[in-house]
Amino acid sequence: MSCVTEKARIASFGGKLLKLSHNASTTRCEMSFNLYLPPGATDGAAGTVPVLIYLSGLTCTADNCSEKGFFQHGASKKGIAVLYPDTSPRGLNIEGENDSWDFGSGAGFYVDATKAPYSEGYKMYSYVTEELPQTVFQAFPQLDSSRVSITGHSMGGHGALTLFLRNTGKYKSVSAFAPIANPINCPWGQKAFKGYFGEDQQEKWKEHDATELLKKWSGPELDILIDVGTGDNFYKQGQLLPENFQAAADAGGHKGVKIRYQPDYDHSYYTMATFADDHIEHAAKYLK
């Protein structure tokens, strides 16, 4: 029996976008998520459909990118399912969790908090790497758990890069839009890691910093696609720091790290929509 509740099934680009939820033990609450099944994949044979996980940015739910990111367009053509998780636990009633737009609710940062009170439920790393995929692969056997790629935007770009770099071989490929590429050195990341890990846990911080992880990378040759808009105010404010990630790539000789600076593009879903097909194409190279 599936422990997933289907709340809506929406026709989209020849496939179906499912709005789903389940009771998650890692995050101690009901978690909503969306799953796009491409044409023919609503009841396909077991293990036939690869999956791209899309991690959203600050303040977002699973719905934002499902509506505005245009990933279904390319995923439909390539026969790839897209899994859109939420960005944090919801409704845990932890004091202060709804006070900021860049910390707590909608801002789980894809880490397992170790500092109280957030250590009770803010376990988005375990949720996204383990509990959610286990739940989804059980409920949708047509999906292929051995062919999974990951991408994301902003905080979700940080999530995609760090989950990929921390779990060699788990994901077939990674890409990112405007990722928070060096969180230990930007205000968003420092605030989050202080709150979730504690100010004195610098080694822990580095374990969830894409630039630090890249410095230590010893896995196979990397092929990472990153798009950053030159009109992105958060890039200009130093929240993203892709240049630090590039420097680490250069120092390590990782020639497959490709950061494309897209002229005038901003931090919004208009940017994702424009380049979504490219990121689907990047994932499809490894998923098909």
Next chain:
Amino acid sequence: MSCVTEKARIASFGGKLLKLSHNASTTRCEMSFNLYLPPGATDGAAGTVPVLIYLSGLTCTADNCSEKGFFQHGASKKGIAVLYPDTSPRGLNIEGENDSWDFGSGAGFYVDATKAPYSEGYKMYSYVTEELPQTVFQAFPQLDSSRVSITGHSMGGHGALTLFLRNTGKYKSVSAFAPIANPINCPWGQKAFKGYFGEDQQEKWKEHDATELLKKWSGPELDILIDVGTGDNFYKQGQLLPENFQAAADAGGHKGVKIRYQPDYDHSYYTMATFADDHIEHAAKYLK
């Protein structure tokens, strides 16, 4: 000097989406609208860029389709500008204009109201057919005022069909998503026409009813593309009545009226996003 104020310029699919406003005399208020300029069209030579007008549905502003409709994807490839008007005057402070989601604000129905108090400002027919294009073609001389097509969704599909059928030759082509195709026979249309024209103005009602206008059509051969989702609850509730429009087309021998019933698709922007490229293609046949 342009009387258009630019509020934002957003990179999208290689072109720019401009968020604009102007003081409109027909509607007696400041009107917001969006204009997508495809690649190379931000400062192109005079009269080189054709225009597709997209009319939105109930409750929408110019932003909804700009973000979720993905017309920019196809318009970028075809070199077509997309003009997104608002759906009503705003802030006129007419008693009751904000009481309903399907009448008044956000629900101008693309008619010129003749009944008080809405006759003071609710002139969306004149606004969309005359004042807005005049303003836009003056401010953006790269646009070609002789190559304009029209499309729209729901109330905006009604608008597209009626503006096309009332103005022979003004628009090069027309298409619609889930149009209110026979408003004099559905609750939405009856409520709107009662409020904007008066209950006893049946002849006036017919002048803004696509099915009635089709019965009287004596212009060139028609080529109209309409998409309706079979999972559209408003279609099921009899608000759209595309079957009446089809019957009028069949009776008049208008074989070019093509209504596609798309299985499972609903009334949302997921449907528009899926078929936007087809409607751009339809317009491009006549605009290029």
